[in-house]
Amino acid sequence: MRRTHYGGRDYRRAITVEDLRRIARRRLPNFTFEYVEGGAEDEIALKRNRDVFERITWVPRTLAGVGTPELSTEILGETCHLPLIIAPTGFNGMLWPQGDLMLARAAADAGIPFTLSTVSNFPLARMTAEIPKGIWFQLYPFKDPASVEKLVDRAAEAGVSTLVVTTDVPVLGAREWDQRNYRAPMKLSLTSVLDVLGHPGWLKRVMIPRGAPEFDNLKELLPPGAHSALAGVRFMGTQINSKLSWADMEHIRRRWKGKLVLKGILCVEDARRAVETGADGIVLSNHGGRQLDSCVSGVELLPAVSAELGGKLCVLVDGGFRRGGDVVKAMALGAHGVMIGRPALYGLAAGGQQGVSHALGLLRAEMERTLTLLGCRSLGELGRHLVRS
Numbered sequence: 001m002r003r004t005h006y007g008g009r010d011y012r013r014a015i016t017v018e019d020l021r022r023i024a025r026r027r028l029p030n031f032t033f034e035y036v037e038g039g040a041e042d043e044i045a046l047k048r049n050r051d052v053f054e055r056i057t058w059v060p061r062t063l064a065g066v067g068t069p070e071l072s073t074e075i076l077g078e079t080c081h082l083p084l085i086i087a088p089t090g091f092n093g094m095l096w097p098q099g100d101l102m103l104a105r106a107a108a109d110a111g112i113p114f115t116l117s118t119v120s121n122f123p124l125a126r127m128t129a130e131i132p133k134g135i136w137f138q139l140y141p142f143k144d145p146a147s148v149e150k151l152v153d154r155a156a157e158a159g160v161s162t163l164v165v166t167t168d169v170p171v172l173g174a175r176e177w178d179q180r181n182y183r184a185p186m187k188l189s190l191t192s193v194l195d196v197l198g199h200p201g202w203l204k205r206v207m208i209p210r211g212a213p214e215f216d217n218l219k220e221l222l223p224p225g226a227h228s229a230l231a232g233v234r235f236m237g238t239q240i241n242s243k244l245s246w247a248d249m250e251h252i253r254r255r256w257k258g259k260l261v262l263k264g265i266l267c268v269e270d271a272r273r274a275v276e277t278g279a280d281g282i283v284l285s286n287h288g289g290r291q292l293d294s295c296v297s298g299v300e301l302l303p304a305v306s307a308e309l310g311g312k313l314c315v316l317v318d319g320g321f322r323r324g325g326d327v328v329k330a331m332a333l334g335a336h337g338v339m340i341g342r343p344a345l346y347g348l349a350a351g352g353q354q355g356v357s358h359a360l361g362l363l364r365a366e367m368e369r370t371l372t373l374l375g376c377r378s379l380g381e382l383g384r385h386l387v388r389s
């Protein structure tokens with residue numbers, strides 16, 4: 001028997017997220033693909049995020065007469081057509097021109113929220129002007145309280161419904177494979193430069209029209225005239241808050257009147273603390289395996305957190321979701337919704353907005369098929385009784 005994957009570059013030929021990943025790999029220079037793909041240190045957490053799904057198995061109900069199952073649900077007061085949110089990811093402009101906007105448009109078409117990162121390449125106010133509903137904003141709580149207040153106030157002015165505060169970056173994770181592509185900050189090694197030259201399509205699409213994308217969201221915070229990507233990276237380096245604490249979250253809670261989600265929670269005690277702080281939701285997340293290596297995966301915490309706190313706050317989860325069936329597993333274990341990072345980015349790199357829509361369509365079809373085979377008419381019929389883990 002001979003099995004082969006599709007070896008071309010047409011996103012429409014992808015029948016799984018993994019196919020889109022392979023197309024993205026071919027279309028991107030190595031240093032950009034590495035930025036998306038890699039994890040911290042030995043990438044044990046990164047691998048674990050995928051491995052956990054193999055240990056969760058189904059115990060389906062047969063002859064249930066399901067028809068086409070219903071995938072819509074409510075997340076933090078918003079109706080979502082799928083139980084998905086596009087996770088915040090920085091530097092999306094390196095994958096496709098106006099990458100953030102392409103992701104947001106595909107999310108809006110699919111009826112799900114999109115989260116714009118603090119370190120995005122597209123300004124928040126322009127994003128909400130283009131797409132007034134379903135835009136969430138992710139905040140890196142910087143060292144300088146004035147910058148934090150400015151970003152929180154700007155999110156309110158832009159009409160954002162939900163602020164996602166990332167709690168798991170008191171220091172940047174060591175993404176060593178990523179570092180090896182550079183000889184100095186933002187200066188590619190010779191090998192990487194030669195590899196870039198072997199990707200004329202990407203150069204023509206991304207780099208030649210505008211050069212390296214800048215951190216359009218941070219411009220107000222950068223010194224006048226210092227708006228380059230390198231200046232943004234340097235600023236970020238000075239602003240990571242190694243003393244980040246619950247007191248900072250309380251401060252943000254007092255200032256932000258909309259829905260507040262804390263991203264990077266990984267134990268029941270911290271989830272309880274999030275409730276006490278007045279958070280409306282949490283994301284059980286290890287940052288896609290990019291921060292603390294050998295870290296537990298968010299999915300592993302779901303049963304305990306949702307049993308204890310599922311009625312008190314919205315429990316979201318992310319990390320390693322590559323199949324619609326993975327999403328359905330999380331929903332059966334008590335999640336209210338799932339954030340996806342890389343699957344959307346693979347779609348973006350493989351085919352821009354249409355590529356992202358394709359990725360979401362594949363996940364939707366897999367979710368529908370899984371629910372039908374489980375004997376469930378809707379996400380509401382899922383539960384622990386269908387899972388052995």
Ligand SMILES: Cc1cc2nc3c(=O)[nH]c(=O)nc-3n(C[C@H](O)[C@H](O)[C@H](O)COP(=O)(O)O)c2cc1C
Binds near residue numbers: 285
């Ligand atoms: C390329 C990339 C950039 C990311 N940038 C951010 C970011 O700016 N802010 C943030 O909170 N999380 C960021 N993350 C983490 C994602 O929000 C999310 O937690 C993770 O990607 C989920 O795992 P998955 O990629 O396996 O779906 C990033 C992840 C990736 C892959």
